[in-house]
Amino acid sequence: MMKKLNILLVVAFVLAAIGAGAVAAQDNVVELRLTWYDDGNEGAVMRELLDRFEAENPDIRVVMDTVAYTTILEQLPIQVEAGQAPDMARVTQYPMLAGNYLDLRPLLEDPDAFEAAFPEQVLGAMRTGDDDNGIYGFPDQFTVTGPYINRTLFEQAGVEVPSDTRDDVTWEEWTEVCAEVAEATGTDYAIAIDRTGHRFAGPAISMGATFFDDEGNLTIDSEGFRAMAELLNRWHTEGLTPAEVWLGAGGSYAAAADYFINGQLVCYMAGSWQIQRFTNDIGDAFDWEAIPNPSGPGGSTGVPGGAAIVAFANTQHPEAVARVMEYLTQEDVQREYAERTLFIPGDLRLSDLNYQTDSEAALAALNTFVAEVPKFHEDAYALQFHPQNTVIFNSIRDRLTQYMTGELTLDEAIQRIQEEADQAIAAAGE
Amino acid sequence: MTELAKSARNRMQMFERLGSPFAALGSGALRGIADLVDIVMHPIQRRLGIQRMAYVFVLPNLLIFGIFILFPMLLNFYYALTGGTQLLPANRPFVGMANFEQLFSCGNFLDPNTCDEDLFWRAVWNTSGFVVLQVGFMILISLVTALALNRRIVLRGFFRSVFFYPVLLSPVVVALIWKWILQENGVLNALLVSLGGDRQPFLLSADWARFWVVVISIWAQMGFFTLILLAGLQAIPAELYEAASIDGANQWRSFRSITLPLLRPTMLVVVVLAVIRAVQVFDQVYAFTGGGPGTSTLYMVQYIFRRAFTDQTHLYGLAAAASVVLGGVLLVLTLIQLRTESTSSLS
Numbered sequence: 043m044m045k046k047l048n049i050l051l052v053v054a055f056v057l058a059a060i061g062a063g064a065v066a067a068q069d070n071v072v073e074l075r076l077t078w079y080d081d082g083n084e085g086a087v088m089r090e091l092l093d094r095f096e097a098e099n100p101d102i103r104v105v106m107d108t109v110a111y112t113t114i115l116e117q118l119p120i121q122v123e124a125g126q127a128p129d130m131a132r133v134t135q136y137p138m139l140a141g142n143y144l145d146l147r148p149l150l151e152d153p154d155a156f157e158a159a160f161p162e163q164v165l166g167a168m169r170t171g172d173d174d175n176g177i178y179g180f181p182d183q184f185t186v187t188g189p190y191i192n193r194t195l196f197e198q199a200g201v202e203v204p205s206d207t208r209d210d211v212t213w214e215e216w217t218e219v220c221a222e223v224a225e226a227t228g229t230d231y232a233i234a235i236d237r238t239g240h241r242f243a244g245p246a247i248s249m250g251a252t253f254f255d256d257e258g259n260l261t262i263d264s265e266g267f268r269a270m271a272e273l274l275n276r277w278h279t280e281g282l283t284p285a286e287v288w289l290g291a292g293g294s295y296a297a298a299a300d301y302f303i304n305g306q307l308v309c310y311m312a313g314s315w316q317i318q319r320f321t322n323d324i325g326d327a328f329d330w331e332a333i334p335n336p337s338g339p340g341g342s343t344g345v346p347g348g349a350a351i352v353a354f355a356n357t358q359h360p361e362a363v364a365r366v367m368e369y370l371t372q373e374d375v376q377r378e379y380a381e382r383t384l385f386i387p388g389d390l391r392l393s394d395l396n397y398q399t400d401s402e403a404a405l406a407a408l409n410t411f412v413a414e415v416p417k418f419h420e421d422a423y424a425l426q427f428h429p430q431n432t433v434i435f436n437s438i439r440d441r442l443t444q445y446m447t448g449e450l451t452l453d454e455a456i457q458r459i460q461e462e463a464d465q466a467i468a469a470a471g472e
Numbered sequence: 473m474t475e476l477a478k479s480a481r482n483r484m485q486m487f488e489r490l491g492s493p494f495a496a497l498g499s500g501a502l503r504g505i506a507d508l509v510d511i512v513m514h515p516i517q518r519r520l521g522i523q524r525m526a527y528v529f530v531l532p533n534l535l536i537f538g539i540f541i542l543f544p545m546l547l548n549f550y551y552a553l554t555g556g557t558q559l560l561p562a563n564r565p566f567v568g569m570a571n572f573e574q575l576f577s578c579g580n581f582l583d584p585n586t587c588d589e590d591l592f593w594r595a596v597w598n599t600s601g602f603v604v605l606q607v608g609f610m611i612l613i614s615l616v617t618a619l620a621l622n623r624r625i626v627l628r629g630f631f632r633s634v635f636f637y638p639v640l641l642s643p644v645v646v647a648l649i650w651k652w653i654l655q656e657n658g659v660l661n662a663l664l665v666s667l668g669g670d671r672q673p674f675l676l677s678a679d680w681a682r683f684w685v686v687v688i689s690i691w692a693q694m695g696f697f698t699l700i701l702l703a704g705l706q707a708i709p710a711e712l713y714e715a716a717s718i719d720g721a722n723q724w725r726s727f728r729s730i731t732l733p734l735l736r737p738t739m740l741v742v743v744v745l746a747v748i749r750a751v752q753v754f755d756q757v758y759a760f761t762g763g764g765p766g767t768s769t770l771y772m773v774q775y776i777f778r779r780a781f782t783d784q785t786h787l788y789g790l791a792a793a794a795s796v797v798l799g800g801v802l803l804v805l806t807l808i809q810l811r812t813e814s815t816s817s818l819s
Contacts, residue, residue, distance in 0.1 A: 116782045123559035123786070138784065285676045286656050292762010293782055432784040447678060447766030449594075454585055466785045469557045 072362045074104045076351075077118060077131035079111045082318030084183070084383040091379060095369045102362045104130075112294055115432070127354035129363050132182065135432045136350045137167045143178030144353040149364035153177055156371055159391050167427040168352065179352030180371050181388025182379065186411040187244045187313040187344035188335050189216070190320070192229075194328035195308050199226035203333070210337040213245050213273060220309040221282055227308075232282040234298035235274065235311040237291050239435030242442070243345050243425055245311065246270040250339035253421045260434065260467070262460045266340055268452060275446050288443055295439075302330075313344070314411040318384045321404040332407035335414060343419040344411075346426050348388055386412060433466040434459070545799075551792035559788065571793035592794055594767045595775035602686065602771060603750040610690045610697060610746060611739070617694065618701035619731075632702075636695035643692065647759035650688045651675070678768035681761050685769050689756060693749065697742050704738030705731070737815070744809035748802060772798050 076092075078085055085108050092104045107128065109117075114133055121127055122142045133139060147153040157165060160180050168178040196203050201223050204211040217233055224232035235241050247253070250266030277283035284307070287298045299316055301307040303323045317332075324330055335342045351370065353363045369375060373391050380387035381398050386408065397405060425431060437459045445455040517525050547561070552571055554564035579586030584593035621632055638646065653659045654674040661671045674680045708731065716726045754773035757763070763770035763778070770778075776798070780791035 115784075119784065119786070120559075120781055135784075284656070285673065289676045289765040290655070290761075292758070292764040293778060294762055436784055443764065444766045447764075447768065449678075449766045449768075450585065458590070462783075462785065465787075466557075469555070469785065469787070 070101065072102050072359045074102065074130065074357075074359060074362055074366060075128040076104050076106050077114070077128045078106045078108045079114050079132060080108060081111075081315045082322070082383060084318075084379070084385070087379055087382045091370070091375055092366075095366065099365065099369075102365065104366060115295065122354065125356055127356050129357040129359065130179075130351055130353050130366070132349050132351050134347065134349050136164075136179065136352055137427055137429045138432045139352070140168050140170045140178075140429065142354055142356075143168055143176070144355045144357055144360055144363060145176045145178060146353060146364050146367055147175065147177045149360055150177065150368060156180070156368070159371060159373075159376075159389055161388065161390065163423065163427060164348070164350065164388060168350070170429075179350045180367070181348050181350045182370075183315065183349045183383070183385040184388045185314050185347040185349075186386065186414045187241055187311070187347065188332055188411055188414055189309055189311045190302060190316070190330055190332050190407075191220075191309050192302065192305065192307070192328055193331055195223050195227050195229055195305075197329075199223040201226065205333045209334065209342070212338050213249060213270070213336045216309060216336050217273065217277070217282065221280075223308045224282070229308055230306040231284050231301060231308070233277060233309040233311075234283045234287055234301060234307055236298060237288045237294075237296040237439055237443075239438030240345055240347060240426075240431075241311055241313070242270065242274070242438055243435070244335060244343055244422065245273075245338075247340045247343050247345075247419045247421050248336060248338040249273075251421075252340075253425050258424075260428070260460075260463050262438075262463065263456045266338070267456070271442055271445065271452055271455070274442065278446050289447060293440060313347070314386055314408070317404050317407050317411075320407075321384065321399055321401045330403055332410040334410060335417070341419055342414075342417050343422050344414050344417075345422045346415075346418055350388070384408065430463060430466045430470060434463045437462040548792045548795060548799075551788050552796045554789045556789070557786040559786070564789070567789065571789045572797075574790060575793055575797065589790070591767060591770065591775055591778070595770050595772045598682075598767070598769065599751060599753070599771045601682070602689075602753065603747055606686045606689050606750050606753075607743065607746045609686065610694050611742060613690060614694045614697040614701055614742070615739075617698045618705055619727075621698065621702055622705045632699075635698055638692045639695040641692065643756035644759045646688060646692045647756045650684070651760055654684055675761060676765055678765055681765055681769050685757055685761060688760065689750075689753065692756065693746075697746060700742055700745075701735070701738060704735050707738075708734045737812075740812040740815075741809065744805060744812055748805045748809065751798070751801060751805065 078088070085106065089106060092106070096103055114131070115135065118127075118131060118133065119135075119139060122139055127142060146156070150156050156177055157175075161184075164181045165177065166174075169176050191203065193203065199222065201219060204215060204219055220232040223229070235245070243251075243253070246267050246269075248266075249269045251264045251270065252266070253260060253262070253264075255261050274283075274288075278285055278288065284298060284301050287296050287301075290296075297312065298307060298310055299312060299319065302310040302312075303320065305328055314332075320330055335344045351367070353360075353367060357363050370379075371389070373389070376387060376389040377392055377395065379385070380389070380392060381395050384397055384399060384404055387395070397408060399405065425434070428434065441450065441455040441458045441462075444450040444458075445452050450458065513525075513528075516528060520528065550561060551564070553566060553568060554561070555567040555570060556564050558564050575589050575592050577588040578593065581587070581593065582597075584590040584597065587593045617635055621628060621635070625631070651658070655661075656671060656673070656676065658674070660674065665671060672680065674684055712730050712734075713726055716730060721729070752773060753771050754777070757769055757771060758774055758777075761769045763774050772794070776791045776795050779785070779787045779794065
């Protein structure tokens with residue numbers, strides 16, 4: 043009798059545990075996972091917007107999994123390939139993940155209006171092969187690469203900011219001027235650029251680099267590419283740039299933003315996504331401003347970019363995902379998101395934005411970056427929307443680092459970048 | 473009743489002896505589990521016989537080994553023979569030995585720049601250099617430390633704990649602590665500047681980075697090897713030293729003629745274990761330097777990880793081929809270790 047009672051006790055316990063799990067899974071709320079990264083305050087703004095959505099749609103809950111940007115670059119693609127993608131994600135390498143997205147067109151109430159709201163190039167970069175009408179996500183931010191300066195340091199050094207009077211200032215001239223200011227003010231570093239091929243590409247094109255031949259094939263070797271690589275090397279050998287950014291980051295992306303925010307850097311090549319952070323973190327510690335991209339034989343160009351919120355095909359809840367996407371792409375939601383994050387919107391319907399900041403520097407920087415858009419070189423677009431852009435940018439970053447540490451000559455570095463890009467393009471075609 | 477059920481009943485009786493309400497609850501639960509196990513196992517034991525029950529108990533572990541070790545290993549062999557960038561095996565074209573040919577296509581193996589897969593050979597030579605320096609110095613320092621800790625010194629127990637403590641730390645924690653100390657604006661450079669010196673590029677120059685990778689690796693692991701050597705030293709009979717002393721041998725002669733020969737079997741095990749660990753180095757260095765500057769601290773496992781995952785080229789086949797090569801090296805080292813252990817236990 044006792045034996046039976048004991049067995050009953052264990053069986054009852056197991057059944058109770060299973061029952062509790064079943065009840066927890068049965069609350070009729072669809073849970074969607076959104077993998078996210080932050081540059082500034084956009085995560086907080088998005089959470090508030092999603093809270094409002096959830097209040098209006100109690101059957102859907104969106105969980106934001108905020109991760110480091112390197113996780114988006116390095117881990118998310120593996121998750122996607124392994125069939126373990128989240129329902130949605132905020133990504134920057136959307137051409138590379140193409141083929142894994144959920145086509146929202148059949149799920150949207152008005153797909154044509156959705157399509158018309160965003161640049162065709164961005165929507166097209168999410169498609170593969172002959173697909174010319176799939177809708178897989180939307181850009182939540184348009185970015186423009188470009189430099190910032192610490193104007194206070196220029197004033198303290200008594201050095202004129204060259205772009206105040208001329209439009210055709212070259213990278214070489216900026217290097218000299220920034221070095222002069224750093225020396226006069228005792229600032230640690232004169233000039234820096236984020237450790238990424240994406241940031242490197244703009245100055246290289248301005249200095250005459252051509253990344254594509256007449257037949258559209260990727261070609262790394264050009265005078266402009268070499269000139270920029272040699273200039274970057276010079277920044278290191280002369281101690282003009284914080285070596286930890288390019289040489290101390292191993293095989294990862296690294297930004298020099300902290301040096302600029304801390305007043306240790308005179309000139310900093312980054313992009314429009316830093317405006318919110320600079321506004322918050324620099325405050326009135328010093329005067330900072332965005333300046334037009336320097337000029338050269340290739341013109342004055344930055345590189346476009348941005349982030350997009352995409353939906354993945356392996357979601358178990360495509361209808362719910364489409365409802366979230368429709369909500370996030372409403373014009374008023376897009377407007378609020380852009381105005382509060384100080385982002386250049388990817389939404390073509392938006393104009394006359396009332397950015398929510400008292401910072402004149404932020405507003406001026408936004409205007410400067412918006413004025414850069416018409417000046418983009420065609421190679422800048424082609425490179426950014428190339429399906430293998432991440433491989434190309436990573437190879438540029440890593441091989442140029444090897445050049446600067448003396449492991450490779452510039453010829454060898456260029457040859458390796460070309461080989462790796464060709465190999466990736468060929469492998470993707472298999 | 474099976475052996476497992478008997479054991480559970482013994483525990484149950486122990487709980488009952490404790491007499492608390494928790495003990496009574498535990499006793500009831502355990503009794504229930506024992507009876508459940510008995511219901512399942514009894515018919516199996518009746519059918520297979522008591523001798524074959526061992527296989528039944530080993531089966532779960534074999535399944536885990538098969539699923540999580542053997543199957544991935546076989547899959548890795550298959551990946552090494554395929555190409556493309558797709559992850560799922562069904563989507564990957566068979567390319568035969570092409571990945572191995574790419575790894576070993578070299579003008580001069582000593583000059584990675586002449587190799588098709590230059591990063592592989594940089595990793596090979598970096599790993600070789602690391603193994604020689606790290607293992608050599610670590611064993612030397614561990615031996616000296618073990619000799620010191622084997623003497624009757626003040627606070628001997630405390631020092632034994634101090635040297636072993638870093639072994640307990642996570643490799644990533646070790647890496648982050650040392651990075652904080654050695655980075656450009658780190659503690660060590662701040663100290664140097666405050667003493668009137670210049671900042672040193674501890675993590676920004678290839679030579680410095682290699683040096684510090686070896687140092688922190690020794691710091692983190694030497695406690696483990698010191699402990700093994702200490703055990704070896706304590707196994708040497710004290711009478712031998714006393715006899716040598718009566719015969720007029722000085723300390724160096726005793727060390728050379730008694731300690732070293734009798735410590736040899738332990739030393740061999742230590743060397744092989746240290747070499748295997750050094751060849752497998754990854755997490756600590758990945759968190760410490762990321763393989764840089766350039767590729768100066770890129771070692772074999774990180775090369776494999778990089779080629780498969782972080783480069784975005786997703787050359788899984790090439791990475792799998794490199795891991796087969798690394799597996800071959802580790803297999804040879806493990807065979808040496810097994811042979812060494814059997815020789816040492818015989819002696």
